[in-house]
Amino acid sequence: MIAELGHFAVILALAASLWQSLVPLYGAHVNDTRLMRAASPAALAQFLLILLAFSALTWNYVTSDFSVLNVYENSHSAKPMLYKISGVWGNHEGSMLLWVLILAAFGAAVAAFGNNLPPALKARVLSVQGMVGLAFLLFIVTVSNPFLRLDPAPIEGAGLNPVLQDPALAFHPPFLYAGYVGLSIAFSFAVAALIEGKVDAAWARWVRPWTLLAWMFLTLGISMGSWWAYYELGWGGWWFWDPVENASLMPWLAATALLHSAIVVEKRNALKIWTILLAILSFSLSLMGAFLVRSGVLTSVHAFAVDPQRGLFILVILMVFIGGALSLFALRAPALKQGGLFAPLSREGALVVNNLLLAAATATVLIGTLYPLVLDALNAGKISVGPPYFNLTFVPLMIPLLLLVPLGPMLSWKRADIYPAMQRLWAAASIALLTAILTFAFHFKGPWAAPLAIALGAWLIAGSLSEIAQRAQFFKVSPATAFARLKGLPGQAFGMALAHLGVGVMVIGITAVSAWRTEIITTVKPGDKVEISGMTLTFLSERTLEGPNFTAEQGLFRVTIGDREIGELTSEKRNFRPASMPTTEAGLHAFWSGDLYVVMGDKTADGTGRTLRAYYNPMVRWIWIGTVIMFLGGLLSLADRRYRVGVPKTAPRAALEATA
Amino acid sequence: MTRKQKRLMMLCAGLAVLAVAAGLVLYAMRDNIVFFYTPSDITEKAIPPGTRIRLGGLVEQGSFKKGEGAVVTFTVTDTLKTIPVTYTGQLPDLFREGQGVVTEGALDATGLFVADTVLAKHDENYMPKELADSLKEKGVWNEGKKP
Numbered sequence: 001m002i003a004e005l006g007h008f009a010v011i012l013a014l015a016a017s018l019w020q021s022l023v024p025l026y027g028a029h030v031n032d033t034r035l036m037r038a039a040s041p042a043a044l045a046q047f048l049l050i051l052l053a054f055s056a057l058t059w060n061y062v063t064s065d066f067s068v069l070n071v072y073e074n075s076h077s078a079k080p081m082l083y084k085i086s087g088v089w090g091n092h093e094g095s096m097l098l099w100v101l102i103l104a105a106f107g108a109a110v111a112a113f114g115n116n117l118p119p120a121l122k123a124r125v126l127s128v129q130g131m132v133g134l135a136f137l138l139f140i141v142t143v144s145n146p147f148l149r150l151d152p153a154p155i156e157g158a159g160l161n162p163v164l165q166d167p168a169l170a171f172h173p174p175f176l177y178a179g180y181v182g183l184s185i186a187f188s189f190a191v192a193a194l195i196e197g198k199v200d201a202a203w204a205r206w207v208r209p210w211t212l213l214a215w216m217f218l219t220l221g222i223s224m225g226s227w228w229a230y231y232e233l234g235w236g237g238w239w240f241w242d243p244v245e246n247a248s249l250m251p252w253l254a255a256t257a258l259l260h261s262a263i264v265v266e267k268r269n270a271l272k273i274w275t276i277l278l279a280i281l282s283f284s285l286s287l288m289g290a291f292l293v294r295s296g297v298l299t300s301v302h303a304f305a306v307d308p309q310r311g312l313f314i315l316v317i318l319m320v321f322i323g324g325a326l327s328l329f330a331l332r333a334p335a336l337k338q339g340g341l342f343a344p345l346s347r348e349g350a351l352v353v354n355n356l357l358l359a360a361a362t363a364t365v366l367i368g369t370l371y372p373l374v375l376d377a378l379n380a381g382k383i384s385v386g387p388p389y390f391n392l393t394f395v396p397l398m399i400p401l402l403l404l405v406p407l408g409p410m411l412s413w414k415r416a417d418i419y420p421a422m423q424r425l426w427a428a429a430s431i432a433l434l435t436a437i438l439t440f441a442f443h444f445k446g447p448w449a450a451p452l453a454i455a456l457g458a459w460l461i462a463g464s465l466s467e468i469a470q471r472a473q474f475f476k477v478s479p480a481t482a483f484a485r486l487k488g489l490p491g492q493a494f495g496m497a498l499a500h501l502g503v504g505v506m507v508i509g510i511t512a513v514s515a516w517r518t519e520i521i522t523t524v525k526p527g528d529k530v531e532i533s534g535m536t537l538t539f540l541s542e543r544t545l546e547g548p549n550f551t552a553e554q555g556l557f558r559v560t561i562g563d564r565e566i567g568e569l570t571s572e573k574r575n576f577r578p579a580s581m582p583t584t585e586a587g588l589h590a591f592w593s594g595d596l597y598v599v600m601g602d603k604t605a606d607g608t609g610r611t612l613r614a615y616y617n618p619m620v621r622w623i624w625i626g627t628v629i630m631f632l633g634g635l636l637s638l639a640d641r642r643y644r645v646g647v648p649k650t651a652p653r654a655a656l657e658a659t660a
Numbered sequence: 661m662t663r664k665q666k667r668l669m670m671l672c673a674g675l676a677v678l679a680v681a682a683g684l685v686l687y688a689m690r691d692n693i694v695f696f697y698t699p700s701d702i703t704e705k706a707i708p709p710g711t712r713i714r715l716g717g718l719v720e721q722g723s724f725k726k727g728e729g730a731v732v733t734f735t736v737t738d739t740l741k742t743i744p745v746t747y748t749g750q751l752p753d754l755f756r757e758g759q760g761v762v763t764e765g766a767l768d769a770t771g772l773f774v775a776d777t778v779l780a781k782h783d784e785n786y787m788p789k790e791l792a793d794s795l796k797e798k799g800v801w802n803e804g805k806k807p
Contacts, residue, residue: 234750234753338663341663341666342666343666344666344669344670344673352670352673353673356673356674356677357677360677360678360680360681361681363678363681364681364684364685367685368685371689381695381696382695382696383693383694383695383696384693384694384696384714385689385692385693385694386692386694388688388691388692389688389689389692389693390688392684392687392688392692393681393684393685393688396680396684397677397680397681397684521730521748521749521750522729522730523729523730573753581753581754582753582754583753584753599750601730601750601751602726602750602751604726604729605725605726605727611729611730611749611750612730613730613749613750
């Protein structure tokens with residue numbers, strides 16, 4: 001009954017989205033206010049109906065109603081409640097329902113909070129948003145219905161894939177989807193602007209916060225996925241340049257570029273055509289990511305069982321939206337008015353370089369991801385493009401970008417002088433240099449480039465801090481005045497500095513773990529000791545444990561440095577019911593300087609010992625800490641009063657200068 | 661500078677970055693692409709020892725042996741030809757005899773495949789695409805249903 005209610009709600013939502021797509025668009029065309037106003041209620045109705053459907057599916061999971069095929073295939077009554085709920089989106093059909101739910105939620109948010117948008121723009125934005133919703137709802141209703149019944153109903157479910165039964169992964173898909181789908185707003189605004197033939201600062205003021213929000217979710221979503229892969233998959237790595245990971249990285253790179261180019265549109269009314277194109281491409285890359293992950297065309301370590309028929313459907317959606325939007329772009333973009341002028345050496349110029357490098361980096365990732373698919377389609381052989389390719393292409397493009405990050409905010413708009421900007425960075429440069437020398441002195445064993453990369457991170461951190469310090473005029477005026485000025489700085493300024501600082505923290509983490517990680521593979525018997533990076537790991541004992549839906553063999557280890565005992569850790573091999581699927585739980589001990597990562601393997605041939613793999617991952621946590629700092633930077637920026645949607649159309653002059 | 665000159669300059673900068681990116685891609689593509697082969701491909705094409713490749717197939721029943729320390733050996737088969745594989749380290753959780761596997765490494769002079777990576781997967785229903793395709797081509801494996 002509940003399942004049928006959910007199914008019915010999805011069909012009604014489909015009708016609402018059809019209404020939302022067509023009526024306001026026509027209304028805006030003939031300039032009929034009544035028809036344009038139809039957009040908002042339709043968007044809200046679509047959202048509420050999908051919410052109802054999603055709740056219905058969740059209810060089926062919570063009550064373990066195995067007469068619903070989707071619940072039977074992906075749930076089990078013995079599963080902890082958290083994983084019953086996360087099981088809703090831990091499978092194809094449910095995750096698509098979550099996708100349209102978030103899509104409709106973003107549409108409803110524009111409908112609810114967009115009262116000061118020009119009516120025609122709002123109607124067109126919601127109409128485009130409705131079209132995207134329509135396509136995916138059609139997909140759900142025709143080939144991906146989560147509410148199919150099973151008759152007779154089985155007594156017990158087949159269970160959720162055990163590697164997905166993990167807190168980080170329970171929340172990874174919603175965040176990632178919120179990021180992917182959040183970019184649809186930028187897309188809808190871009191398409192609406194093309195239909196309208198007008199892009200101005202007000203338009204950019206709307207697009208920026210939405211893009212920022214999407215970017216924040218995407219940042220956190222990717223970070224969670226990486227964290228999960230790190231401790232759950234038991235390989236001790238945090239990024240594998242796997243196609244599925246690339247599928248999420250590409251929209252992130254494009255969104256980062258969009259975030260920066262939208263600033264130029266807002267502040268200087270320039271780069272408008274490029275920004276529109278970027279908005280279209282960002283969401284296109286999101287759609288492509290969904291297609292790549294869900295269609296099964298990829299060979300990925302993260303891939304799950306898939307259905308080719310669905311892949312075809314998503315491919316059609318992909319072609320209609322990307323092709324349609326790009327055709328519209330080709331037709332209408334030349335008609336857009338040219339924007340403000342600026343010298344190559346200026347804040348705008350720096351943001352253009354940022355965009356060029358990010359776009360080029362996105363392109364190299366795209367080529368590396370799609371090349372094997374193209375070759376395969378041409379029957380020219382089956383290949384895989386691995387980490388060496390990405391390290392050789394992506395990294396060299398990132399280095400100049402990161403080097404320029406602290407310089408950008410020091411340049412003035414329109415026309416800048418390089419020497420004053422460099423002068424203002426001498427402190428940051430000295431800190432970076434000092435870091436390089438110190439790192440080299442203490443860590444001369446690793447690759448020669450590593451201290452330089454650490455210095456790059458220090459440069460980013462010090463550059464962000466000195467940017468804030470100089471805005472507050474520390475060292476120029478009395479500390480009290482400087483603190484007063486610091487308080488008066490807009491949240492946006494702190495947000496930017498914090499986000500750039502986060503990148504620096506992440507760069508340091510990535511460098512340290514890539515250059516100085518140690519790995520040991522050996523076999524141990526109870527009582528054996530293993531030396532790793534100055535620590536001693538003792539294999540104490542092993543025992544069998546019973547979990548709620550698994551049986552585990554647990555190895556107990558003690559960590560000591562010299563005579564000092566640091567702690568104990570456990571590593572498990574779990575065997576999940578009912579599928580009898582094994583998983584590995586790594587044992588982790590976090591030091592301030594890095595992680596000790598221990599994985600107990602199978603019994604050795606004679607049955608007396610165990611294989612053991614241990615890593616020391618220096619500063620690995622800085623990677624995720626960096627992403628969280630980036631997220632917080634976005635949050636601070638978003639909380640800025642002037643940035644909030646619906647505040648003054650023209651910011652006061654003083655405030656504008658403060659951000660300039 | 662006039663608008664036109666500025667535009668030209670931006671265009672040149674864009675092209676320069678693109679050229680660098682294209683150069684990097686071409687350079688990286690030359691050496692860092694790994695081809696996928698089945699045991700039959702390897703015997704047919706006489707892959708020189710030391711070339712980095714991916715080898716995919718099924719783990720032959722009864723071929724899995726644990727050696728000294730963390731060394732394991734097994735045989736990969738596409739039911740027509742077989743290749744012996746040796747690997748040092750821990751196998752993925754879902755590694756089983758009779759199941760699909762993809763390994764990466766190189767052949768040594770004796771025809772033994774020395775793997776440094778054995779690909780894991782998250783799902784017992786999942787078969788690597790390249791493997792499924794080549795097995796289907798040889799008529800060894802049919803699209804499986806979810807159990």
